[in-house]
Amino acid sequence: MAAWARAVRGLLLDVSGVLYDSGGDGGVPIAGSVEAVRRIKASGLKLRFCTNETQATREKFVKKLQGMGFDISVAEVTAPAPAACRVLKERSLRPHLLVHNDLVPEFAGIDKANPNCVVIGDAAENFTYANLNEAFRVLIGMEKPVLISLGRGRYYKETDGLKLDVGAYMKALEYACDVQAEVVGKPAKAFFESALAEMGVPPQEAIMIGDDIVNDVGGAQGCGMRALQVRTGKYRPCDENHPHVKPDAYVNNLAEAVDILLQQL
Amino acid sequence: MAAWARAVRGLLLDVSGVLYDSGGDGGVPIAGSVEAVRRIKASGLKLRFCTNETQATREKFVKKLQGMGFDISVAEVTAPAPAACRVLKERSLRPHLLVHNDLVPEFAGIDKANPNCVVIGDAAENFTYANLNEAFRVLIGMEKPVLISLGRGRYYKETDGLKLDVGAYMKALEYACDVQAEVVGKPAKAFFESALAEMGVPPQEAIMIGDDIVNDVGGAQGCGMRALQVRTGKYRPCDENHPHVKPDAYVNNLAEAVDILLQQL
Numbered sequence: 046m047a048a049w050a051r052a053v054r055g056l057l058l059d060v061s062g063v064l065y066d067s068g069g070d071g072g073v074p075i076a077g078s079v080e081a082v083r084r085i086k087a088s089g090l091k092l093r094f095c096t097n098e099t100q101a102t103r104e105k106f107v108k109k110l111q112g113m114g115f116d117i118s119v120a121e122v123t124a125p126a127p128a129a130c131r132v133l134k135e136r137s138l139r140p141h142l143l144v145h146n147d148l149v150p151e152f153a154g155i156d157k158a159n160p161n162c163v164v165i166g167d168a169a170e171n172f173t174y175a176n177l178n179e180a181f182r183v184l185i186g187m188e189k190p191v192l193i194s195l196g197r198g199r200y201y202k203e204t205d206g207l208k209l210d211v212g213a214y215m216k217a218l219e220y221a222c223d224v225q226a227e228v229v230g231k232p233a234k235a236f237f238e239s240a241l242a243e244m245g246v247p248p249q250e251a252i253m254i255g256d257d258i259v260n261d262v263g264g265a266q267g268c269g270m271r272a273l274q275v276r277t278g279k280y281r282p283c284d285e286n287h288p289h290v291k292p293d294a295y296v297n298n299l300a301e302a303v304d305i306l307l308q309q310l
Numbered sequence: 311m312a313a314w315a316r317a318v319r320g321l322l323l324d325v326s327g328v329l330y331d332s333g334g335d336g337g338v339p340i341a342g343s344v345e346a347v348r349r350i351k352a353s354g355l356k357l358r359f360c361t362n363e364t365q366a367t368r369e370k371f372v373k374k375l376q377g378m379g380f381d382i383s384v385a386e387v388t389a390p391a392p393a394a395c396r397v398l399k400e401r402s403l404r405p406h407l408l409v410h411n412d413l414v415p416e417f418a419g420i421d422k423a424n425p426n427c428v429v430i431g432d433a434a435e436n437f438t439y440a441n442l443n444e445a446f447r448v449l450i451g452m453e454k455p456v457l458i459s460l461g462r463g464r465y466y467k468e469t470d471g472l473k474l475d476v477g478a479y480m481k482a483l484e485y486a487c488d489v490q491a492e493v494v495g496k497p498a499k500a501f502f503e504s505a506l507a508e509m510g511v512p513p514q515e516a517i518m519i520g521d522d523i524v525n526d527v528g529g530a531q532g533c534g535m536r537a538l539q540v541r542t543g544k545y546r547p548c549d550e551n552h553p554h555v556k557p558d559a560y561v562n563n564l565a566e567a568v569d570i571l572l573q574q575l
Contacts, residue, residue: 170439173439207446216484217478217482221478
């Protein structure tokens with residue numbers, strides 16, 4: 046019997062590296078994950094997809110996953126861009142966007158004239174020398190620079206290799222402008238709490254499954270949830286010696302986690 | 311009488327922002343600086359140009375300054391690339407270079423096959439998304455990543471605006487790979503010490519003049535030298551409230567510093 050699997054009512058699943066490996070042409074499902082999502086839904090467990098994906102609107106992202114065979118809808122996804130929009134509206138902030146072209150529609154309802162903050166996401170090919178300098182100049186020109194980051198990931202894995210994630214570029218701007226970014230995606234506490242609220246499950250009865258030891262596992266545990274690390278995606282063996290974060294358990298992949306969880310129901 | 315100007319035998323001059331403002335087409339001398347260098351040389355004071363410039367070989371850099379009218383030769387310049395080459399040779403390191411195209415010839419005598427470290431300089435247009443990912447992959451693939459940085463500047467000023475400097479990109483790689491870069495340019499102590507040794511002047515009798523509060527002023531003071539900040543180049547009024555570094559004096563520009571210094575001789 047796996048102690049970590051007891052009394053679970055809700056599941057939060059990271060997407061990239063847990064459901065699929067992303068790549069230039071869209072990505073490839075991780076073996077067993079399509080079926081695992083189907084089995085979770087059939088079991089009656091509450092489910093929420095909790096992603097730091099900021100290379101596409103939720104609509105486009107969900108369509109890609111449906112194309113791979115996943116049973117997923119936009120309403121089931123918690124993502125950083127809508128969280129950022131809430132913050133921008135609450136504080137009357139007008140962003141200069143350094144994000145992926147495909148994410149821009151998420152900010153359609155936001156005033157961007159005469160910017161008084163910078164929002165940075167995983168801009169990928171938009172992380173050009175010119176664009177980074179431009180975002181830097183907007184920030185350094187403010188009396189009190191405000192930098193909002195849609196995550197703090199170090200890197201992720203695509204089919205053609207590891208890529209620097211938004212966190213690395215966030216650090217570059219933080220250092221250049223001597224500011225601290227406000228992170229609205231994982232591992233921010235508010236982000237996990239909104240996912241839990243959307244499921245209607247308290248943290249003690251929820252479990253996060255992710256491939257990122259800090260952003261998924263550390264972040265979820267910081268909210269009082271249990272968290273598993275899968276040995277897929279960006280997982281590396283040295284993660285198991287992480288100085289600060291220890292998952293409640295390791296599993297080889299999502300399918301194995303679901304096997305164990307469903308045996309406990 | 312200016313106390314900071316007494317008993318000086320040697321001068322270290324930062325170049326960009328003190329002698330000239332750099333720009334796409336080469337740059338423009340700062341008013342009075344050409345004449346100021348000439349007067350220092352005529353006075354018998356020892357002189358060393360101490361730059362973190364890594365966008366060109368020393369030969370090309372010196373030719374540009376001569377073209378603006380400065381009396382300067384390659385033998386008078388202390389720069390990060392030769393310092394890095396000494397470190398690479400001493401420790402049998404084979405670099406993957408993320409530097410400006412025009413700096414590559416400085417590494418001509420260095421074995422670069424099968425790299426076991428990354429050297430990062432102010433690569434400017436070479437700071438592309440693809441090149442940063444490549445440098446990152448080389449580093450993260452090492453058992454113990456070694457990152458050597460030719461400076462830690464935050465930003466600098468060109469005629470068309472502020473630009474992110476090597477330090478920002480260094481921070482991005484440090485964060486992504488969880489390593490600490492070894493800095494070989496200013497403000498590294500070894501760098502100032504080699505400039506002093508080349509002049510044959512002890513730190514108590516030398517003075518550094520620069521526009522960078524941390525890398526020029528803080529670095530030189532950390533070696534026991536006096537240091538002035540000029541109000542040209544990247545200087546900003548808020549530098550005068552820096553929490554850690556306080557120059558021995560401010561001067562409006564190099565010409566003013568030289569006026570005061572020569573009155574004391």
